[in-house]
Structures are given as structure tokens and as C-alpha cells.
Amino acid sequence: MMMKKRFSLLICMMLVLTMLAACTAGKTDKENKESDPVSATKKPDSTSEAAGKMNPTGMPIMKEPITIKMFAGKPPASTDWKELMLWKEYEKMTNIHIDWVEQVPFANLAEKRNLTLANGDYPEAFYTSYMPATDLIRYGGEGAFLKLNDLIDDYAPNLKELFDKFPDVKKAVTMPDGNIYTVPTIIDPEFTSARTGGKIWLNQKWLEVLGIAEPKTTDDFYNMLKMMKEKDFNENGKSDEVPFASVGIDGLLGYLKGAWGLGNRGVSIGNVDMDPDGKGLRFIPADPRYKEVLQFVNKLYTEKLISEDIFTTDYAKFIAEGSKGAFGSIYGVDPTVTVKQEGFIGSPALTGPHGDQLYAAVTSPLIWMGGLVLTDKNENPEATIRWLDYFYGEEGSRMFFMGFEGVTYNKADDGKLVYVDDIKNNKDGLNLDQAVSRYLSWPGGGYAGVVSQKYFQGAEGSEASIAATKKLEPYFPKEIWPYFSFTVEENDQMAALGADIEVYTAEMQAKFITGKVPFTEWDDYVSKLNKMGLKDYLGIYNAAYERYKQ
Template sequence: MQQLINMRAAALAATMLMTVLAGCSSPDKQGADNPEHKDPVSGSHVNKEGFPIVNEPLSLTMMGPDVGIQNWQDMVVFQEMEKLTGIKLQFRNAPLDSFDTKKNLVFASGDLPDIFYAAQITSAEEVNYGGQGLLVPLEELIDQYAPNIKKVLDKHPDIRKSITTPDGHIYSLPRIDLSAVWYRGPMWYNGKFLKALNMDKLPETTEELYTYLKRVKEEDPNGNGKQDEIPLVSVKLDDIRMFMLGFWGIYGEVIYADKDGKVHYTPMEEGYKGYLTFLNRLWNEGLLDKETFSQTDDQKKAKGKNNQVALFSDYHPYFTLGGEPGTDDPMMLPVKSDMVDAPVYGKHPGLSTGAFAITSSNPSPEATMRWIDYLYTYEGATLFGQGPEGILWKYKDKEKQIKEWLPVPGGGDREDYRATLTPDYGIVTPGVADAKVSQGLRGEFDDWLDKETLEKLVPYAKVPYPKVYQTQEEQQETSRLRSDLDTYVKQMEAKFVTGQEPLSNWDKYSDQLKKMGADRVVEIYQAAYDRWDSK
């Protein structure tokens, strides 16, 4: 959990603001000379239905993370939205890798944009800055000006619970994808290795997995006459931890709640010890990449493209192995250890919070709410997901909402071009994922991914922990405790796996976690869960 800015840091940030904010724009300094706001536009001057939203021009400032491909002011989706709504946006963007720092400085200074878009507003920021009045409560605006958002929240009360802070207010809107299953990229097998070793059935237990990885090391499945195969590759275990913990019945990296609502702290669980023991075994026998704790993701991918890797994690298998999207490299079936009757898989909760917020500087929260409500419609999801009709796609049957692809203008990669049209690329944007948006645009690879997910992950999928809020006092305490705990756990994970720390010292490690406040962390998360569950 992100630590709150203390008063000293806030004061320092304010003094630095004039210097730092100069770097908050994209390279063309978009938004550096934003015009002054027009007079506030009251709700009586906002059209509650239809378009435009306002009859008189309205200018608003928006801040969001820039992935460095296209300036937002030049993106066609925002130009289309201005034509549709009558609302002109001025952008105060910051590069993605430094966005959180710039966001914190903006909050500290009080020089707020009117809108935060895809800004990863944390639960702590909602509670803190909402309580200070810097973020506008949205629930009444939703009731009056956002029928599409209201419809989703009324239909799914758990979503409303998960975006309502302890003071009873909603300060941000989420990205909603009720069909989501992946929490992060799954694990994949190199299909060429499976074929070379005549593996007609995937491993179903940790012992069968171990046997397969050992064969990879010893039987030269890439056929080059060298023992250069890497059975299991990872980057600091961050890419495989979540998936592999499920083999021991754990479905949250730090915190998870079981079927009875009891909260568990993963690094103290016996299943976590089982996970460490297995990885230590792989490490000792040369089955886990010896560069796991030192290599970058690019270095991992280079090994994959060199046909050295048997088992790995990535969003899609060809991202690591190279080549074109295909169906030859199967998704890993979660395997079970001798500690459980069946494995589990940590499922995505279906929403990503903090994707959109309105600040106290906004001259017309009513018009802004109507603007964002459009993104929770089929039309809005289509516009921001794929750009306007006629550029990358067109309707094949508009009545049935079936589309077809058009050639990429000028050739090149479709995703790269799409990223010049919309901010919905590489960041979590507000809105709702609608399966109908992709009708007619899905290929064989997309259908195969869905089939693999349905067969291999869905039967074992469980949401680790709902999106809940802690009070400001709880957040401060857990941030302080977890700052040290998370660092210690990560260090000890590497030591246990590599054998620098023998697993015979598990009790000593567990006692140290308790001394550092692990039990208190569980108490706080349990209290927050119980409040959420009782709403």
C-alpha cells in the first residue's frame, strides 16, 4: 500500500512545485499555458440528456499518465469527444514512469487539474484527499447525471461497495471488466519443447512438473547439442509468484481472504513455505534460471527468442518466444502439491479502482460527470477502445454491432497505430469492458486464449481480496508496517530460494514477521474486510 505523504514532504513538495511542474507536460509542452477557466457552469446549464452536454463552450483541464507515443491533445478520440460534447480539454500530462511523483506534488500544492484520468488514484489518496475536500464526492452526480454508471452500480452492488470510502462517499470511478480472469500474465509452455519430449499430457502435480523440467535440462529439447536450456525462467519471481503460489492453495501474494472470510497473510502461511521449498529444489538442481534475481525482462525475452526457455510467464507466449501469435504454446495448467486437493488461481476482481476523479477546482462537475458517463456505454467503449469508425475498423452489420478491421493506415503494427488515436493503451483507463465491442474483430488466437483460460484457469479461480477501504488511521499504520515487512519478505524470499538462508530457519523468520507487525496487518485487513462484507 502506498505510503501517505507526510507534512514535511508536502511542504517540501510545495516549494519544489514551480520547478517540477515544468516537467509535467509532454515534450510539446501541451497544457503549459492553459487558459483560465470560464465562469463555473451550474447544473442548470448542463443538458441532462443528449449532446452536446453544454451549449456554451466549456474548457477543463485533465491530468493523466503519458506513455510517450502521442500527445493527448492530438488524439482523435478527444477531438471527437469535443465535437460531441462541447467540452474542450487542456492536458497537463506527465510521463508514466514519473506520474505518481508529479501527481503527489500537484495534490500537495493544491494546483489541481479539473480531472484526473487514468491517474491510479489509490485508496489512501481517495480517503485522504477526499476527506480534505480536494476530490469531489460523486454519488449524487452519478444519480443525477450518469445513468449508465448508475445502471452498472445498481446491478452490481459489490462494485458500489468497493468504490465507497468509509465516510460513505465515492471519490473515483473504476475500470470495470466483469469478464476478467487474469490477474497478470499467466504461465506458458514452449510448445516446441513439449513436442520434442513427446509430452502429450501437461503436468498436473508439482512432482510431474519437476520431472518435466528435469527432462528439459537433460534431454536437449532445442536440439542444438548443448545443455543451454533453461527449464523455468523468471524476473525476480515477480512474474511467476502469484501463479505458483496457487499450487499450494494460496491465491494472494500478500493478503487473501478464504471462503469463510478469514484474512491470511501469505508470507506466514505453510503453503508459502511449500512454495519456497519447491523453488529452492529447482534452484539447487539448476532448473530455475540462475539469473532470476539479476536479469531484466528484456534479458528474459532474449533467452526465449533464442529458443532456450521451457516455462515462463508473459501476457502472451509470443511476447517471450517471438514470432507471430499462434496456438502452439499452451497455457500452463495449475498443478497441485501434496498439500492441497486442487490448486487455486488468483482471479482478477473485475474492477480497477481510481481510474477517474473530479477535483474541487472543476467549474462544472455536472458536465464532467456526463462526459465520463459516455465511456460506460457501448459507443463510448468503442470510441476509446478502437478509435472512431473509418480508421482502423468499420461496421460490417451496424444493427447487430458486428465490425471488421480496415488496413492499418500506412501499414505497420495495428496496436502501435491505435495508441496514436486513444489514451487506452498501456494504462488503466475509466470505462467498462463490453464484449460486444469486439464482435467481428476477434481472430483465431483470441478465441484460443479464451478457450485456454476457460478450461485451465476459470475452474480454479478465486478473487484474493475484495477492493476495500481502510480508514485514514488504518492506512497510515499498515503503510508503516508493510513498508518494512514487504522489504524483509522480498529479501528473505530470495535468500530461501537460493539457499543463502536455510528453510530450517522458517520458525525464526516467522517469529521475525510477527515482531514486525504481521499479525497487526492481518487484524487491520480483517476489520476492513468485515466492514465491506457487512455493507
Template structure:
């Protein structure tokens, strides 16, 4: 038998076939890939346990650096007790998760469920049309009590996850996180500014002067030249060194790990799909970053380090060595509620005004695509869907993201006020979990957190994390937010478009990422190699790449 051709998951693209599975069984007896059926009674929507008999689901999950062991996790045990569903985990380490999923999809040896990978709409469409991913619309109709509530509470979610033809191949994580919606941020260590008599920088020129002072004036006072003025990372939420800073030169709508358009940086310009990285302004931004790097103001580790290494840099024992970091929040390079307290000593820097006055906060989509997929190998897709639907309930969402009811969190008391100034809904307790814990799944599964619910957390001075993020975002980033008519919506592509995009997107985005690093480090010269870089993009058929996106965008706008 000839094996199916497959393409990298990170692009959300692959070749499509024609077989499509449809319908759902009344009692979980839909046949799996082996042709065998597992006769298990699945109880009606909203009723627990999900199955009367113990049922096992094989789940391939993207590993989390914050979860110790999914198989022994407290939330896993709680779910099994409530649902009668046992999960047999196959954990793909975060660093190699893409490669792991590539291998699984390429081999055809599929699990019952794929969870936490953020599979893109295009990949959903392609593997769905092949029949590898089940259409979930009949399951939503029959069992989707919580899913339907989600569609009602957050308009636009159903449309965002529905493929052409009306099929839904994956369930999302919906997180109307106010601070996440404007996730490209810069955090700076306030005690160093105070010691040196400096203000929070407002322009790119001022940032340069601040970083130079951090490097040369011994702000930590230990008599050593050990200060790191600015750092980013290769893994984590909006930690890339070009994130945030490029928006002082041109809109850079990349969102590391958020939404569909991770790495492709596309936006809408007067109704036309456009991109920044072939523009003169992009070159100017790279020249600025190269200047910082050449003068030792950017840590070389910024292009390679993961979350753990970034946190070790920010939480250096005994004395602080890091002046500023690019990250979505102040718990990436430092530790929320950590013993050093440095997460409380960094403040956000508003978008910097660039040489031509550019000053933008890009917007991210709140719909995390492709978080839960049921494959054709599932012998009991009804039970698999009911488990996912249950995760959208309020209590399950809180247990999955925060921890145990009445241990790590409680419902609010009457009269308590939320972060948004309205009557509070819930609050954290004084119990603080370690960074690596085994109580929750740490935002791996499909969950529902509306803006009202998130901001309905009690504004507790003992747990100021969310209050800080809300206030910093409201004051420093919302005033500069990207215009909605320039935001590229999440899109599905036809099989023909997807096949053509596959090689184009990989080739182009890989080249852009490589050249960002080379131009910043100085391995490539902006004076000598910029024209060659642009020519390479032309030879990679950047024009056709944009034409395909434009066609998909035009089709979406006509709906």
C-alpha cells in the same frame, strides 16, 4: 503554512484531515483550489458537446507502454471533437508513476483529473475526507446517465466504490473479463514439448522435469545452450515468478495490478482474514522455486525486467529461446498477431498439483478501483464528470480500448455468433495495430465491458485472441477456481484504521517481496533464515495488521 503529511500511493494510505467538499454547481461554477471559478455552461446529461465553449482539463495520467502520445492520440482528437473539451496531459511514465503521483499529492499542486492510476479505496477515503478528491455522488445524480446504466448492468459495482457515509470519490474501470478473473497462468511453448516427446505438465514435479529438459536437450535445435526454461517479470499483469506456482502449495491471492489487494495476498479462511506468507506451505513453495533457480531453470531477469524486456525475450529474432512464461495472457511475453506467431504456439498449463495435492486458481475482482478522480483544483468539475460518464458508453468504451469504429472494429452482422455461442454484438476487422499505437488509450480510462459484451465478440478464426483466452481459461483454470467465500472483498477503512495501517502495510509487504526474491535466489537460506523472517514479521506487528483488516471485513459483512 505547514504542508500536509503524505504517504506512498502504492499502499493506498495517507493521513486524513477533516475538510470535505460537497455538492455540485448547476453550470460548472464550483470553485477550485484557487478560489476562482470558470463560468462554462455544461450541457445536460447525454447531450453533446459537453460544453458549448472550448474547455480545458488538466489530466495527470499513468503512462501506458502501448500508447505512443496521449496528446496526439486519435481517440483524444475524437473526444475533443465530440465534447469540446481539450485535455492538457501530464503523463507519468509507468515505471515511475507511483513516485510521480506521490509528489503531486504531496505538493498540493493538483491537476483537474487523476486518471489510470488505480487509486485504492482507502486512499480515496483519506484524500476524499481531506477534500482533495471531490465526492462524485451529486454529479452522478445529475449527469451520470451512463454511470447509472453501469450500476444496473453490473450489480455490486456501486457498493464496491462507495465509501463509508455514502460518498464516491473515484470512478472505476469495470471489465468483466472472463480470462482476467482467473489471471494467474503459466504458458508453455508447445513445439518444444512436441519435439522432446513431453506432455503439458500436471504436477510441480512434472514441471521441474520439463524445464530441465528445456535447458539440457537443445529443443530449439541450434546447438547452443541458449534456452531459457522459465521466466517472469517485475512489471506486467501477473508476471511475478511466484505468481501461479505458489498456488500449488497454498492460496496466493496476489493480483499484480488488479484490484485492491495487490501484493497483500489476503484471503478469508473460515470467516477470518488470513495470509499465506507465514505458513509452512509458503516455505515449501519457496524451496521449490529456489530449486528451479539454483539449477538455472528460472531466468534471473525475472526479478527486474519490464514488459518491453519480457517481450524481447519471448520474441527473440530468428529462433525461440523461451520455454515457459508466467503471465496473465499469451500476449505479454509474445505479441498478439506478431510476425513470429509464437503467441499461437504457447498453450496454458492448468494449476499444477503440488506435493500435498493443492491446486488452486485465485479469483480477481472485475472492478478496477480509482481510475478517474476529480480533484478540488478542478475549475469545472461538472464537465470533468460528464467526460468520464461518456466513457462508459458502448462506442466510447470500444474506441478507448480497441480503436476506431469501422476501422479496427465493427458491429456484428445478423447471424454472426459470439465467443460464448450467443448472437454476436461486435467484431474486430482485419486492421491490426502495432503494439505501440496512437489510436486508442489502451485501457487507461474508466470503461465498461460486461461479460456478455466481451464474449459477444464474433468468434473469428482470423482474430482468435479472445477465443483462445476464453477456451484456455474455461478448460484449464475455471475447474480449480478459488471458492468465493475465501475471496476478500474490496474494503474501505476508517481514518484511524488507515493511519495505523499505513506504516504496517508498507513495512510488511516490502519485506515479504524482498524475502521472496532473496529466498528464491539463495541470498537468504530457508534453513537458516526462515525463523528470523517470521520473527521480523512478528516484530512488524503482523498480528495487529490482520486485526485491522478483520475489523474492516466484519464491518463490511454486517452491511
């Protein structure tokens, strides 16, 4: 799975629940207490009427069935969540029915989410909604979003334990007003393949035909692509081989930036890192070395060493073309999972023209905000947060990612859980994400939970992805920043200032690469950024950074 554009896409990638159904009804009281972490902590200590309707221990969570209305973002090809096995079985366990009042494709999510908030016609909770920090602090401050601090302390022992274990994650989801308005997607820090999401993959068969080794430098990378372009691998007498392909240019830029020493604090912050000359925070797209990166990619584009439709192609077309074996290298997750092509290996971190060898495309353990947001219309906040907390625990994580034994997975002789063949090698040609989505909801990302290598078997967890990441790990940044949060006032400034700067840099990035704007205009580009308020933009980030350090 592409952790979502996440990193791609995400990256990036991932989440949580157990194995159960029929076996749930047969559990003893002792087993129920063991399966629900609240049982092992304390009886809910709340005077609210809703909390009084909860069982103090075990499953089901509620003594009598309740309904919680939720808004959800999801991949457009995903099964209707009202019919999804995961949610049906979890309802049986908990006595909590989720009414998915809105299931919005990710492509339309921001527009629909903003409209729902603006007109005030929002439900009790937002799930997998990618709620941005700007909305969290704004609507949280206004009281439309509930403060979760005490609810987490009292009813979410799994999440509380993770916050204690990974204090940077708690710091990142805590807004400047000291409140937590959302629960995050957390990647186990040791699951580095997921934290790197999409990678550059090389067609080893093509390398062998060319008689060359995998590239070590940016010059090697260029020469490899050039040789791929000049070789008629399919022997059809046409120059139709594509040396490099991806959906969009961001994956390639993320891979190359580290070879010029850029992105030295990872990718969670985006276009800001630390100036190595001690000048404080740096805006990467205005740095002279970033100009060199764009010049390098412009050369690849001009010489048709990367797909000509890289700025316009969509994921479905990319998958269709990739499945024909026409690509010499690609950006994404394990090609055996996505384009169903064997023989690709991960590309190593390249050494650049100034001697830098850094792999910058790494996130912090917190990869997504907005996994779950409770609104002031929620009549059962204690039950809702406890419903969610199960996904942060061992059993919940297993069910959320792996599903149900004998249906979606089996246990191998060595004890490992593996998806059934209908998911791994679907006879109808469905890739893993598509096959899993008939039962589970994690493909597409945005969920609340913890992603571990033990249970996450998306493309980032494949053996090939793990091996590719091992090559890159020695070159990770020594310090990786999580998201920074802004005050209401800072968000107001960023709403116009930051948006204009980010849109302008993205537009000019494409124009420089395609040659629509010559590099002789670079100084004018930087000058315009400064006039747009780049100094103030960095000042806002610096204030957030100072809070983060404290």
C-alpha cells in the same frame, strides 16, 4: 497487453468509447438522444452555473466549448495524448477540450502524483493515475477530492447501472466515510480471461519433441522444465534453452500458490486470504505452505530451470528474447501477441503435494481504482462526470477500445469488429499495444470504463487466451474478494506498519528463492514479522473485512 503488472500486472488489463467523427455531425436529434444515456434518463437537475451550460440531452455535452485540465499517467511509448485521435474526435463530439497538463510515464507516476498533491499544484482531475485508496480517503476527507455520490446518481447513468448490477464494485469504491471519490475500471464478470490476466504458457512444440503431455501436478511441472533444460532444441550444441521466463517472479508464484491451497479469495487483496482451519484471516507469506512454495521455486531457480535474470530483466528485453523462440514456457498474456510466437498453449491448474488444485490468480470485477478523480479546483464537475460516463456505455466502450471504423477497425462478415491489419500485423514489427497506442489510450491500463469481451481485443481477448482460461475456470476460488478500504486512522497505521511488512516479505521472498537466505532461517523470518506488528496488520484487515461483509 499485460494487464498491468499488473495483475501484472494484471493483469491487468482495458476501456471505452464509440465510432464517430464525421458521422457525428450528421446525426439527427433523435440519434443524438439515443447515443447519450443522459438523454434517456432526465434533464440535469442542478442549480450550478456550470451545469446550466450543459445541453440537457444528446451531444455535444456543452453548449459552448470548455476546457478541463487533467493529470494523466500513461505508458512511456504512448503517443502524446494531445495529438491522439481518440481525444481529438471525442472533443468534437462533446465540446469539451481536455488539457493534458501532465502526461507522466507509469514508471514515475507515484512520485510525480504524490509531489503534485503535496504541493497543492494539482489540476481539475486525475485520469489513469492509479490513485491509491490511502490518498482517496485522505484527500477526500480533506475536501481536495470531490464526493462523486450525487454526481454519479444525477449525471452518470451508465456507471450507476453498473453499480446496481455489480454491488460489490460499488461497495469496494465506497470509502469507510460512505463517500465515493473515484470511478473504477470494471471487468465484465463473464470476461474471465481478463480477470486472470497473465497466465503460464507452454511451448507445445517442445512438449511434442519431448513426447510428454502438459503437466497436471507440480511434480509434472518440475519434470517438464528439467527435460526442457536438458534438450538442445535449437541444435546448436549449447545448453542455452530457457525452460521458463518472465519479467519478475510474481506471475509464477501467483500460478503456483493455488497448488498449495493459498490465495483462496483471489488476488485483489494481495497477501491476505481466509485460513481454511477457521482461524480467520491469514497472512499468506507467513504460512508454512508458503514456505513450501518458495522451496519449490528455489529448486527451479537453483537448477536454472527459470531464467537467471528473472529478478532483473525488463519487459523490452523479455520481448526481444522471447521473439527468438528460446523459451519453453513463459508467464504473460497470449504469446502470439506479445512475443509473436505461435504454438503456445495455456497451462492447466496444477495439483499440489497436499492435493490442492486451485487457480488463485483471479481478480474481482473491480481491477483498478483511481480511473478518474475530480479535485476541488474543478469548475465543471457535472460535465466532467458526464464526459467520463460515456465510456461506461455501449457506444463509448466501442470507441474507447476499438476506435473508428475504417481507420482502426473493420466489421467482419459475421458482424464482429476486428482491428485493421496495420494493428494486428504491423509491418514495422509493433506489437498490438504499440500499434493501438497510435490512436487509442487504453494500453497500459488504469482507465475508467468497463472491459467486455465484445470490444476488448487486447491479448486477454484473443482466442488462445479464452481457451487457456477455460482450463482454469473450474478451479477458481468460490469467493473472490474485491479491494478493502480503510479509515483514515487505519491508513495512518498501514502507512508504516503495512509498508514495512510488505517490503520485508518481498525482500525475503527473493532471498529465499535465490538462496541468499537459507530456509533454516524461516522461523526467524516469521518471528520478525510478528515483532513488526503482523497481528495488528491483520487486525486492520479484519476490521475492513467486517465492514465489507456488512
